[in-house]
Amino acid sequence: MASLNCGVTVALLGVLLLGAARLPRGVAYEIDLPRGSGITVLLKPGTQTLPVKLCYIISKRWETTLSIKAGEKKVFSFSCQDPHNYFVIEIQKNIDCVSGQCPFGEVHLQPSTSVLPTLNRTFIWDIKASKNVSLELQFSLSRLRQIGPAESCPDGVTHRISGRVDASTMVKIGTFCGNGTVSRIKMQEGVNLALDLPWFHNRNVSGFSIANRLSIKRLCIIESVFEGEGSATLMSANYPDGFPEDELMTWQFTIPAPLRASVSFLQFSVSNCVKKEERVEYYIPGSTTNPEVFKLEDQQPGNMAGNFNLSLQGCDQDAQNPGILRLQFQVSVQHPQNGSNKTYVVDLSKERTMSLSIEPRPSKLKREFVPGCFVCLNSRTCSTNLTLTAGSKHSISFLCDDLTRLWINAEKTISCLDHRYCHRTRHSLQLPQSILQLPLQLHDFTWKLLVPKDRLSLALVPAQKLQQHTHERACNTSFSYLVASAVPGQDLYFGSFCSGGSIEQIQVKENISVTLRTFAPNFQQESSKQDLTVSFIPHFKEESVFTVTSDTKNKVYLRTPNWDRGLPSLASVSWNISVPRNQVACLTFLKERTGVVCQTGRAFMIIQEQRAHAEEIFSLEEEVLPKPSFHYHSFWVNISNCSPMSGKQLDLLFWVSLSPRTTDLTVIVLAVVGGGALLLFALGFIICFVKKNKKKKITKGPAVGIYNGNVNTQMPMQPKKFQKRRKDNDSHVYAVIDDTMVYGHLLQDASGSFLQAEVDTYRPFQGPMGDFPPSPPPTNSRAPTVKLATDEPPPGSPPESDSEPYTFSHPKDGKVSNGSTDTPLLDAHEPTEPGE
Numbered sequence: 001m002a003s004l005n006c007g008v009t010v011a012l013l014g015v016l017l018l019g020a021a022r023l024p025r026g027v028a029y030e031i032d033l034p035r036g037s038g039i040t041v042l043l044k045p046g047t048q049t050l051p052v053k054l055c056y057i058i059s060k061r062w063e064t065t066l067s068i069k070a071g072e073k074k075v076f077s078f079s080c081q082d083p084h085n086y087f088v089i090e091i092q093k094n095i096d097c098v099s100g101q102c103p104f105g106e107v108h109l110q111p112s113t114s115v116l117p118t119l120n121r122t123f124i125w126d127i128k129a130s131k132n133v134s135l136e137l138q139f140s141l142s143r144l145r146q147i148g149p150a151e152s153c154p155d156g157v158t159h160r161i162s163g164r165v166d167a168s169t170m171v172k173i174g175t176f177c178g179n180g181t182v183s184r185i186k187m188q189e190g191v192n193l194a195l196d197l198p199w200f201h202n203r204n205v206s207g208f209s210i211a212n213r214l215s216i217k218r219l220c221i222i223e224s225v226f227e228g229e230g231s232a233t234l235m236s237a238n239y240p241d242g243f244p245e246d247e248l249m250t251w252q253f254t255i256p257a258p259l260r261a262s263v264s265f266l267q268f269s270v271s272n273c274v275k276k277e278e279r280v281e282y283y284i285p286g287s288t289t290n291p292e293v294f295k296l297e298d299q300q301p302g303n304m305a306g307n308f309n310l311s312l313q314g315c316d317q318d319a320q321n322p323g324i325l326r327l328q329f330q331v332s333v334q335h336p337q338n339g340s341n342k343t344y345v346v347d348l349s350k351e352r353t354m355s356l357s358i359e360p361r362p363s364k365l366k367r368e369f370v371p372g373c374f375v376c377l378n379s380r381t382c383s384t385n386l387t388l389t390a391g392s393k394h395s396i397s398f399l400c401d402d403l404t405r406l407w408i409n410a411e412k413t414i415s416c417l418d419h420r421y422c423h424r425t426r427h428s429l430q431l432p433q434s435i436l437q438l439p440l441q442l443h444d445f446t447w448k449l450l451v452p453k454d455r456l457s458l459a460l461v462p463a464q465k466l467q468q469h470t471h472e473r474a475c476n477t478s479f480s481y482l483v484a485s486a487v488p489g490q491d492l493y494f495g496s497f498c499s500g501g502s503i504e505q506i507q508v509k510e511n512i513s514v515t516l517r518t519f520a521p522n523f524q525q526e527s528s529k530q531d532l533t534v535s536f537i538p539h540f541k542e543e544s545v546f547t548v549t550s551d552t553k554n555k556v557y558l559r560t561p562n563w564d565r566g567l568p569s570l571a572s573v574s575w576n577i578s579v580p581r582n583q584v585a586c587l588t589f590l591k592e593r594t595g596v597v598c599q600t601g602r603a604f605m606i607i608q609e610q611r612a613h614a615e616e617i618f619s620l621e622e623e624v625l626p627k628p629s630f631h632y633h634s635f636w637v638n639i640s641n642c643s644p645m646s647g648k649q650l651d652l653l654f655w656v657s658l659s660p661r662t663t664d665l666t667v668i669v670l671a672v673v674g675g676g677a678l679l680l681f682a683l684g685f686i687i688c689f690v691k692k693n694k695k696k697k698i699t700k701g702p703a704v705g706i707y708n709g710n711v712n713t714q715m716p717m718q719p720k721k722f723q724k725r726r727k728d729n730d731s732h733v734y735a736v737i738d739d740t741m742v743y744g745h746l747l748q749d750a751s752g753s754f755l756q757a758e759v760d761t762y763r764p765f766q767g768p769m770g771d772f773p774p775s776p777p778p779t780n781s782r783a784p785t786v787k788l789a790t791d792e793p794p795p796g797s798p799p800e801s802d803s804e805p806y807t808f809s810h811p812k813d814g815k816v817s818n819g820s821t822d823t824p825l826l827d828a829h830e831p832t833e834p835g836e
Contacts (some may be wrong), residue, residue: 029117032073038094039110041068043076046088046120055080057087084119084199092124097135097190097212102127107206113197114204121197123206128164128190134213136186137161137193141207143225145180146234148328153177156198163187163220163237165244171237173220181232184223186216218248218311224331225254226261229371231332233266236312242271242324243314250311253331255304260399261333262302262374262382263310270296271323275316278325283309296327302374302382303336303399332372334401343379343397346434351390353413354432358386358396358440361407373400398439404521407443408435414534415450422536423456429514429532436527446515448486449534453510456536460506460514463531465549467501470557470653478520479530486511492568494544494561499529502556505547509540543571545773549578550585552658559653560639566649570601572640574773579634583658587637588628590653594620598642603650606638608774615774620650632661638774 033039043057043066056062059076068074080086093110095103109123129135144159152158159176170192176182185191197203224232234251236243243249255261270278281291285306294300314325348354358375376382376397388394400406416422429447436442449458460483469475475498485492487510494512497503516530543561550556558575560567567573579585587607596603603620611633618626621642641650 028075028077030073030075031068031111033068033070035071037070037110039070040092040094042066042090042092043087043117043119044090045086055083055086078117083117087117088120088122089117090122090124092126095125095127097127097129097133102129102135102210102212104210104212106209109204109206112204113202118199120199123195123197125191125193127192127210129188131189132215134186134188134216135191136184136211136213137191138184138209138211139182139207140209141205142178143180144176144178144182145232146174146176146182148233148235149175149240151175155201156196157201157203158196160194160196161185162192164189164191165219165247171219171244172241173222173237174235174239181224181226181230182222183225184221186213186221186223188216188219218250219244221250221252223252223254226259226333227256229259229334231330231372233328233330235329236325236327239326239328241326242322243312243326245271245314245317245322246276247314248311250309252307252309254307255333258305258336259333260302260336261304261308261331262372262399263300263329263331264372264374264383265296265300265327265329267326267328268296269324269326271315271325272318272321273315274318276313278315279313280327281309281311281313299377299381299383299386300329301380303376303379303397305336332374334371334399336399343395344438346388346394346396346438348388348390348434349393351412351432353415354390354410356388356408356410356435358388358406358408360384360405361441361443363405371401373402373405374398375400375406403439404441407441408438409444409446410435410442411446411448413448413450415448416452416456416536419452419455419536424535424537426533426535429516429534431516431527431530436524441521442516442518442523444515444517446513447534448511448513450486450511451536455539457510457539458508458512459535459537460508461504461533461535462497462499463533464499464529465501466497466499466503466506468503468558469496469498470559472653472655473555473557478523478526479516479518481532482515482517483508484513484515486513490568491565492543492562492571493565495559495563502549502551503546504549505545507537507540507542507545507547509543541572542574542773543568544573546573546575547578548575548656550580550583550656550658552580552583555655555657557653557655560651562649563651563653566644566651567639567641569643570641572638574636574638576773577631577635577637577656579631580658582661584661585631585635586628586657586659587626587631587635588655588657589625590655592624594625594650594652595648596621596642596650597645597648599645601642603642603644604638604640605652606636606640606774608636608638610634610636620652625652636774 031041033041045064056064056079057066057076058079059066059074062079066074066076078087091111107125113121127135147153155178157178161173161176162170163173164187165171166189173185173187193208195206219237222234224234226232237247237249238244253261278296280294280296280300282294282301283290284292284301284304285308291311292301310329312327317323346356348356360373372384374382374384375386376399377386378395379397382399386396388396398406414427416425431442431445435445451458462481466481467473467475469480475496477498477500480496480498482496483494483506485494485508490510494506494508497506514532514534546558548556548558556577560573561571562568577585577587594603598621605618605620605625606615607618607626607629608615609631616626620639637654639650639652644650
């Protein structure tokens with residue numbers, strides 16, 4: 001069988017070849033290349049995909065390569081029955097259009113693939129042309145799709161196209177598969193095209209033609225034609241290597257009406273220019289400023305109707321450090337949306353520390369073509385991501401088939417630079433109306449709250465009480481607040497909180513970030529419930545303090561910060577839990593032991609009732625956590641961590657439930673009897689007081705109490721009449737000592753008024769404790785569980801002596817006491833004065 005196109009004769013002899021090595025049966029091939037055809041055939045080993053096995057080309061001798069040039073005729077066979085696993089064949093044709101006539105028109109495969117050995121085949125056409133002439137490759141069988149260096153074509157049919165910048169320098173234009181948008185490629189000075197066909201493919205046509213064109217005065221022009229919605233990814237010449245120095249490359253896009261096109265740069269880098277400037281230029285229909293010039297780092301045009309051109313211009317590079325200019329971009333074409341012509345104004349002109357980003361949300365949707373979703377600034381500069389900065393008004397529009405594919409992330413910073421001026425000031429953490437009016441879902445809005453270190457702390461007060469998100473009671477609202485530390489290097493997450501709970505206030509020691517995160521599209525309807533106020537308060541030492549009002553209907557679940565990773569080392573957290581009147585609170589812990597092992601220091605928990613003045617201290621490392629306990633008054637829970645060893649960290653979850661307080665009948669009877677006795681005592685005291693006052697009026701001088709130790713207090717002959725000891729009776733206490741009558745001349749001031757005496761006596765704690773949590777014991781303390789109450793003397797107090805000393809009053813010079821001698825139970829933190 002002979003080929004009429006190039007006179008190549010390939011004879012199928014079907015001869016059984018026998019040798020000393022028992023060669024298997026093979027087919028003999030005869031290839032005859034006529035003189036002047038410019039064709040060279042090369043058989044060579046391919047990439048081994050199977051275990052190493054001997055297979056040879058048998059011609060005059062056993063060989064691993066075989067070359068057949070124009071004017072030669074050779075007969076050959078293979079020593080194995082599957083030569084496609086070991087060999088490939090290259091057929092190259094050189095065409096010189098400078099000195100001879102070019103074969104314009106459709107290009108044929110020579111020789112035909114139907115008569116060649118069943119090997120992986122590569123047809124190469126190397127065409128040289130004049131500098132003033134350009135060659136145009138037209139792809140009629142199937143438009144091409146450009147692929148990256150690491151990609152491959154699904155059917156194995158690959159087009160590798162290169163051009164020339166001079167007689168000796170080749171530039172790779174790109175690698176292409178079928179089923180794309182590239183219909184034509186024009187190149188100056190010549191072209192090199194390699195068509196790879198797998199051994200099992202029965203294609204017998206090249207699929208392209210060559211045409212002669214005038215000079216294009218640039219490296220190449222690639223024409224991309226869209227017939228409907230779709231996208232195309234294209235790359236600069238030599239990608240991912242550098243674009244040739246000071247060259248120009250153009251892409252022409254054909255966009256049918258009424259589709260719109262948008263350009264996105266996927267990857268790019270720039271070189272070091274000494275002359276000119278690297279840039280991209282657009283010729284856009286209807287633009288009065290053509291060409292529109294952009295830098296590679298600029299936002300690229302979008303929402304374009306009709307055909308347009310995009311050109312990449314290089315520069316003169318630095319010879320010592322040239323750098324690399326490269327570009328990979330995508331063109332998306334889609335139908336305009338109903339809202340694509342609507343413009344939204346985002347007013348950030350009054351903001352100073354706020355930024356807003358519109359981004360694509362993660363999607364698991366997988367389709368052959370997904371229309372682009374773009375946000376356009378001023379209707380022309382479109383991209384998949386857009387960041388709006390503070391201090392300006394921004395006009396935006398959308399080119400997107402489904403706006404739920406986009407969402408908003410924003411951030412605002414509120415800081416206090418001078419503690420003297422922002423002490424006790426408040427800021428409302430509310431969303432700007434310009435964000436709520438956008439037709440997009442808000443994902444995150446983050447407020448960064450910054451305070452001077454060791455000067456001020458922060459207090460968060462919600463309009464509606466908050467609930468902490470736990471596994472036992474999860475948040476099911478459309479939004480939540482995520483509170484975390486904003487101190488550099490500190491990994492501390494206080495928790496996630498939503499409305500509808502019992503937390504009235506969250507106080508934190510240092511910088512934090514508060515993120516409002518939405519979970520449902522109906523957040524717009526519930527955004528009115530979003531209202532959080534932050535205020536700057538005096539600095540305190542706790543990591544955080546939660547103020548909680550117990551719920552009469554539901555359990556209140558609370559857990560330590562950093563639940564997943566454990567409370568940070570040496571951190572202390574407190575909960576101020578209030579109990580309503582006529583209610584009793586039950587405090588319950590989830591587990592019996594914490595399991596924490598301290599490397600240094602000790603981990604403690606303190607439970608302290610604010611009114612009963614009872615305090616319990618538990619070692620979290622050694623002891624079992626307390627069983628459910630009942631509290632009739634508001635109480636504190638303080639947890640202080642040690643420096644744990646690696647492994648188990650400190651995390652605690654507990655809950656508070658309320659039940660009505662019940663009163664026993666015996667208690668009521670005792671209260672009534674006690675009240676009656678108290679009333680009778682009060683009446684007797686009043687009568688006694690009136691009688692003694694009358695006696696005072698009769699006496700001529702002031703009554704002076706003089707103690708005489710020689711007076712016998714017992715009547716003669718009546719021993720043991722006074723049986724009580726001195727410490728068991730009140731014989732040593734005067735019924736009336738009127739200091740103003742005895743020491744009146746010492747207590748009068750210059751105006752004649754009396755000064756109030758200040759008495760140095762101890763009074764037990766009365767009433768609520770105040771706003772400060774209990775102070776934890778020292779971290780190196782080894783104290784066991786201790787319980788203190790008002791009915792018991794504190795540990796280490798001296799025993800009561802038989803001779804009770806008298807108490808004398810001493811006025812202070814020039815100062816009047818306020819009469820308050822209360823000693824607080826806790827070591828309250830000293831707030832820093834704002835003017836310090």
